Amino acid sequence: EQRSQAIKWYQDINLIDGLIEQLLTTESAYIQMNIVNLLGEFIRLAFDQHNGSESDFQQRNTNTTLLSSENECLPDNAKEYDE
Secondary structure (H helix, E strand, C coil): CHHHHHHHHHHHCCHHHHHHHHHHHCCCHHHHHHHHHHHHHHHHHHHHHHHCCCCHHHHHHHHHHHHHHHHHHCHHHHHHHCC
């Protein structure tokens, strides 16, 4: 239930489209790497939800990874890490 709500929220705010746009326009390899990792986590989240995998460990692990990756990819932090 929580996963489907999270996926719906990501769709509502067009998060994935924004990340892809940022991936295509940024020249920072660091930001590109973080965006790719974050998109991979979204795919895993959707795959797990589709297969009904709801273990607490996986959910906590995914949430922690998403939060840390999301913070590293924010545009406000982009200049700080540009190469």
